[in-house]
Amino acid sequence: MSGRQRQVVLDRPGAYRIADTEPAEPGPGEVRVRVFAAGICGSDRELYDGTRHADYVRYPVVPGHEWSGTVEAVGDGVDPALAGRRTVGEGFRNCQVCERCRRGDTSLCGGGYDETGFTRPGAFADTLVLPARLLHPLGPDADLRAAALLEPAAVVASAALTARALPGERVAVVGAGTLGLLAVQFLAASSPAELLVVDPRLGRAEEALAFGATEVRSPDALGALTGRYDLVVETAGAPRSAVDSVALARRGGRAVLTGLPEPGCAGLDPIGLAMNQLTVHSVFGAPSAAWSYAVRAFSSGLLDPAPLITHEFTLEEYADAIALVGSGDPGVGKVLLRP
Template identity: 40%
Template sequence: MRAYVVEGPGQHGLAEVDDPKPDHNEVLIEPAVVGICGSDLELLDGRRPAQYLRYPVIPGHEWAGYVVACGRDVTGLTPGRGVVAENIRPCGRCIRCAEGYNNLCLGEYAESGFTHPGALAERVVVPAELVYPLPEDRPIEAAAMLEPAACVAGGLLTIGMPRAGSRIAVVGDGPLGLLAVTLLRLTNPRDLVLFGSRPHRVAFGPGVGATDTLLSHQLTPADREDLRGAYDLVVECTDSPDGAALAMSMARRAGTVLLAGISGARGHTIDPDTISLGNLRVHGVFGATRSAWHWLISLYEAGLFDPSSLITHRFDLAHAADAFAVLADPEAGALKVMIEPAGAPGLSHDRRRRTRPAARGGRGRR
């Protein structure tokens, strides 16, 4: 079959590989749509920490597809059924797994798309325990964004969902920040303000539920002082030390800050007195818990989670390299880039297009 293979840093491209075969407890799936993100670019460039990857590897950790075949011990799934799957593969035996933190497994790190073959291929094999059937009347493209949204959802479930009427800020206008807005709008906040850095991305905010949008780099010292302690909950999704510092400053005394970004900073970037004197509750996020997956899938099934409007570009598998180039180019205007390994859902092969920039609906999105 065809797959996009990363042999090592800077060495990647489309290749012919052996067809995967499902074991007795595994499921063979044809990926319909695969989302790519900054973590994939790190994998391609060699910037991802060594303990979280294993070359050579097929990328693809945000995806949805259709069952092709099941191992003999798999029940509840039939060929043709739309599915999504967790990407982190926990051991199920360590103390963290026993506590329900399958995303923090203490065993050897294992994740589809980084240490195990991912979905950027014509077929992929996944352990059946990680696979979730999808409702047949929902768009499968949206399901490909369940994985990044589940990371935010896991953090929200841990800190407790904010009360209706809360003042909430989201710092970061990338896909993760906009997915956070999409989820937080369901809590009926009084204010849900998106702080971003790129006008074309922050413009997506109102379309997914933001009551206001601001560009962080345009905030004056007086603006920052006015925002100090203004929000009950601040969710940071910037991958930037400055973004984390801004999030801390905007939380009210005894407020909550959820840090979903990973900045890579090697020094102290947050004043600990901000936390102590503000009596803040600060919570980090890594991966998604199983409870978060179940919650997100229930929202998706009910039609309460549909971030399809965040998709700006679509490519077929033959042009996956172009997809990565668009994602990496700050001038390309990309937000969420999708690759369709089997071609666009519902289209025959001869009607598939190399890339179809998606029209932006509503007033905007991340």
């Protein structure tokens, strides 16, 4: 054992406590990670508010699915050399044996939904235990503060791999939140002829110019840009962002939807999809291949998540951090908890 540890326990929506417990010992095939930082995203706010679908949460829960840290203990059957390694790790506890897992679509595991921070104890704690097979070790000098954003980066990497952007294409990103700004970095690496970012928060969208965007616009100022883009990546999850994304795509173009809107959002027109021969993909989470891609991009310096971080809080300030996420303040980017 390594002494006592703190963890945020959300007993039910809106009711949490900071628990003082013994750190869990890693079982066979598992590791215990000392958490350095954990990101807070909209789904963590949904957990707190009680708006996440009941099939995708199990209260009481220790939230936290975006994290970075250092391996401090290994269980039986795990390479002892992992101890002391800086690392990030996948959240989906995929079964490895179903058809989807065997095809590499580990985020679509047919064994049932099971994810760190939602159905298993997460990283809003001093330590986290998970299967060693889910780790993606980092270099000895990796920036663990920035690495806490590699989970959303892996989602964006999944979208980028699906999109297959080609040099010289006209590309648009709808949404300038964490996912959107990470998407800009990935897509800029493909040398697009144009890279538009669409967001009603123009100040936020303009941050994308430093990452390779060529133009920013509000959704209500798209005008003649409708039907212009070879590829559109949607990251906002706003009520009309999927519709706006498809409208931006040229005839025969492609759209990749990554945002998760609330029920009742505007739906896509099937006639328009058919007549314009559009290809529409959706992304849920990130398979292992996308994680590997994101980690390589980060390790090589192609991906720089650090500028997206705007606020950091302690575990004891969890309620303040959650209130900030989803507050609508345009000055709020990625919020971290630092155990």
